[in-house]
Amino acid sequence: MSVRSLLVSIIIPTYNRAHLIGETLDSVLAQTYTNWECIVVDDGSTDGTEVLMKTYCDKDSRFQYHHRPAGRLPGGNAARNYGFEFSKGEYVKWFDSDDIMHPNFISKQYLILSEKPSLDFCACQWEYFDDVGQIKKVYINLKPQNESIYSYFLEGHVFLTHAPLWRKSFLINCELFDEKLKRGQETDFHFRILTKNPKYLIHEDFLFQVRRNHKSIESTSNNIVPQESVLIYFKKVFFILKEIDFDKKEVVRSYIWYRCVNQIGILMSKQKSILGRWKYFRGLNQFYSKRTDFYIIYLFLFVALITNRGYYFYSLKKYDLRKNK
Template structure:
C-alpha cells in the first residue's frame, strides 16, 4: 500500500469563532486522512479559544497556537508561523471561513508525482450562507505565471497545495502587507515555473465564502497602505515581465500603475505619488514619461475633478 505523505493544513484565524467550526468539520470529513491542521490565532477577542479547545480534544490532528507577540499582527505572520511549526511533506494554507469538499486533498494527492511542486484545483464562490455565486475562473493553456498575473484564471490560497521542499528556501508571505498578500506571494513563487513542476485539476474542491461586510465588498475608501501594496505587486510583475520580455504583462502593469497614480492625486497622497512617478521615470521611455508628466501638469494646474494638488509637486527632484 502506497504511503500517504503528511499534509499540513495551516489556518490563520481572527474572531471567526462563529464560522471556524464549520471549516474544521470539513477537514474532519476529508477522504485523505494523513493531515495535521495548525490553527494560528491572530489575537482574537471572541471565544475562538473555546471552540478550538473542543476540536483539539476531539482529534489530536488539530493544533492550536497564538501568534507570538514579537511578530507583526495580521494573517501573514500567522501563516508564516504556522509553516514554521508544521511537519508536513506538503503544505496547504486555508482560510478560517472556507469549506473543503470531501475530496479536496485526495483529488490532488492522487495525481502528484516526484516532480510536482504545486498542485491546484478550482473552487466555487459562495455567499456567507454558502449560496452559490459562481465557479472560479479556470485555466487555459498559458503558463501559470501569465494566467495569474493577467487574471486569466483565479487562484486563491485554498487553490494551491505546495511541496514543502519547494518553499523551504523562499521568502513566504510579506508580514508588512495588510492587502494583496496573496498576489505578492504568488507573483513571486509562480514566476518562471516550468510547466512540469505543477499540475492543474479542473475540479471544484472548496467553497470560498464572501461576506457582505468584508473588504472585497465594502472597502471603497482610499487607504495608502493598501495602495502601496498594490503598487508593490505591479512593480514586481513589471520587473519580472522585463526579464522574460512579456510585453502584454508590461502593458497590463503600466495601466494599473497609471490608475494608481491618478488615485494618489485624488487622495492627496503625495508620498506614494512621488514614489510612483520616480518608478515610471526609471522604467518608461523619456517621451512617454514626458507625456505622462505633461498630462499631470494640466490636471494639477486646473484642479479638475476636485483635485487639490499643487503643480510644484512635480518640480521636485523625482
C-alpha cells in the same frame, strides 16, 4: 487510508472568527483523507476563538492552536508563515478560517501529486457562496496557450491561496508571504512562485467554497494602507520583471507599468493636501518612459496634484495594455 500515505499540513490563519471557524474545522474533520495536521494560528482574536479552539484540540489531536508571536507583524501573512514553520507534513495546504472544504479536497489533490511525482503543486477550481446559500462556480484558465507569467496577468490563469496543494520540498527554499502587504499578498506570492518555473497542474475539480459578503481577515478602517500595498506589489512585479526573461515579456511589463502609474493616481486621489499628493506623485520618476503614454499620464497627474480633481485617474483606464496584448 494506506499506511504509506504522507502527512498533509493544513495551515489556517484566523482573527475574530469564532462564529465561523467551527464550520471550517468541521469541513477539515470531514476529509476522506485522514493523515493531516491542522495548524490554526490566531492573529490576535478578542472574541471566543481560543475557547472554541480548545474544544477542537481536546476532541482531535490533529488540531493545533498557536498565537502569532508579538514580535511578528499583525496580519494573515505572518500567521500563514508562522504556521508553515510549525508544519511537519510532506505536503502543505493553506486555507482560510471562514471557508469550506469539500470532503474529497485533500484526497483528490494528494492522489494527483502521488501519481505525478514531477509536479511541485496542483491547484483546483472553487465556488463562491454567500449567507443566503447562493453558489457561483469560478472557472480559471486550465491550459494557457502562452507562457505562465503572461497568462497569469493577462489571460485569467490565476488561483486563490486555498487552491494549491504544495510539496513542502519545493516551498522550503522559497520566500513565502510578504508580511508587510495588506492587500495583493496572494497574487504577489503566486507571481514570485511562477518566476521559479515550477511544474504544476490546474485541474477541473471544484473542491472548496469561499465565503462572500464577509469582512476580510486583512480588513482595516484606514483604506489607504491596502491601496499602498497594491502599489508596493505592482512595483515589486515591475522590477522583478526586469531581471527575468520569458515570451511576451514586454507586453506584461507594459501592463504592469500601467497598473503602477494608475495606482499612483488612485492614491493621490485620497489625499486632501498638495503635500499628501506629492508624496505619491514623485514616485512617477521610477516609471519614466519615452513612450507618449507616460507624458500624457504625467500631465493628468500633475493637474491632479495642483487641483485635486477626483475624477482624473479614471481616464487612465484607456491605457490598459490588456487590450493591446
